[in-house]
Amino acid sequence: MTITESSAVPAGTSAATLLRFATAGSVDDGKSTLVGRLLHDSKSVLTDQLEAVEHASRNRGQGTPDLALLTDGLRAEREQGITIDVAYRYFATARRRFILADTPGHVQYTRNMVTGASTAELAVILVDARNGVVEQTRRHAAIAALLRVPHVVLAVNKMDLVDYAEPVFAAIATEFTAYATRLRVPEVTAIPISALAGDNVVEPSAHMDWYGGPTVLEHLETVPVDQDPAGHPARFPVQYVIRPQSAEHPDYRGYAGQIASGALHVGDPVTVLPGGRQTRIAAIDRLGEPIQTANSPESVTLLLEDDQDVSRGDLVVPSDEAPAVTRVVTATVCHVADQSLAVGQRVLLKHTTRTVKAVVKDIPSRLTLDDLSDHPDPGALAANDIGRVVLRTAEPLPLDPYAVSRRTGSFLLIDPADGTTLTAGMADDA
Incomplete structure (x- = not known):
């Protein structure tokens, strides 16, 4: 694993590329504020959008615009002050185009983080500098690793509330990168920020001269993107x-x-x-x-x-690069439904444009996030659990390992009774 404070990219590499990235973090870590600050300071907000945010902020008794409202657009989100749904935003700078997925932080909406990160090439995981790495931080890091997101940014937010102290940032960065290393995350870039004040989001911070790395936007503009390597077989x-x-x-x-x-x-x-x-x-x-x-x-x-x-x-x-065709699927999954997934349960498996009947033959293990150990034979997976499953399909499936192809190595498990999405799956190596 590579841990960096900057990303060196040859000149011109990012000029015409598109970066899909997702934000994640625990509740109140400041994800929506970061996104709002990123859009505002990069001049990616239309005048009428900013006016609407200023009006909504005044109605809530706030003297300055609440930039989180640029993404927290649902009424329920504004009332509760939390992100509920995945909010997609499209913006561009002179160097790169972006599709941003602002995902919820509440554990109840972890499934939405899976949705937002499933197509991302980079994940920004926020940590409140006052709280450090918490369980939801570890869960989001584990999901990013399982989804093979190639680049992770650790944004240590609210540095203004800890007097911009370098030791606080260093301790959090060390703990997180050690955890990410065990998850085999390929690259982590740690950046100290204050989304509310704008420190190190688009412009460098005047309060943290001890930090010599890129701002969040600088890193997003220069991180290498390999969206469809020439070596990938056609599907x-x-x-x-x-x-x-x-x-x-x-x-x-x-x-x-x-x-x-x-x-x-x-x-x-x-x-x-x-x-x-x-x-x-x-x-x-x-x-x-x-x-x-x-x-x-x-x-x-x-x-x-x-x-x-x-x-x-x-x-x-x-014909010379065909994937294996099988009726037995072994995979790592993130269970996203409120109802549990149990051994013997009958489901529908949706792979690309094909949907087949399947049965859960075994659940060999469930991941314990604290120490990354496997809990053997849990019998069932509850909401937000990460584990391994063995499925038997009624029809053969041409399935790539997820490590080879995120598109043709992934699948969904669906409740045949009501069409509810139960589980997001990533096929293991054959």
Whole structure:
């Protein structure tokens, strides 16, 4: 694991990239204030939005604008002063574009943190300098590690309330990075901040001359992003079969969907899973126009050389880079529903565009967050528990290990009775 105070990136690397990042932390650690400060000080707030926040702040008797209201938009959130739902914000600087997911800190809404971080390339985990690392901090770090978020920022907030003391920051950074190392988090960058005062968020702090690293925005602008490495094998989940039945194209049969990873080319030998039928790509259409090559995450329509029986939920892959097809799924999961997940329970498993019936055959262990030990044979997982499960599916699934592909190595478990999402799963290595 690498622990840094800065990220050196070659000039121009981040000029045209998109960074998806999520914020997390315990209740009242200041996530929404940090996000509001980030948007405000980077000039990413429209005039009418700022006026609305100023008006709402005055109505609450506050003399200065409460920047947390830029993300806490739900009425229930404003009344309670906590974030409940995931708030997505889109903004850009001269160096990079951003999609930000501000996730709740309350333990009750940990499931929302899973949602927000599932597609993130970076997680900002806030800690109140007065409280240090708490259980929810450890839970969020564990979730970031399980979701293979490659970059973690530890933002030690409210430094103004501890007199900007370097020893306080150093002690928290040491404790957190030691914990993250045991979780195998690849990289942690620790930054001391005051979201309320603006210290080290966008502009460097005048109160912490002992800190020589980047501000939060500087780090976000320069952290390397590898959204779809060339080495990733192509994966194309079929979402829809197109049969226009037109006189001009009476035999047209296209398979539409979004490329999950890699690239596809006309003429490529491919295999359709889980059946294993082999063919070649005859043509690729994008917005009705033929193209020779398509890359992730483009949405395209594939035409195959042979008359194949292909339907929604099938996976088109390169014939020489096909994933394993299995009926037994071993995975690490985060249980997000209020109702427990028990051995013997029947569920639906949703993987990309395919949904199959499954049964929970075993729950070998549950993770204890305090010391990262495994509690063997718990029998069931309760809300917010992290554990390992073994599932038996009614139909074979083409499943990549989550370490290889976050998109085709992940799945959801769903209650077949009412459609409630029960569990977010990450497939183990075969």
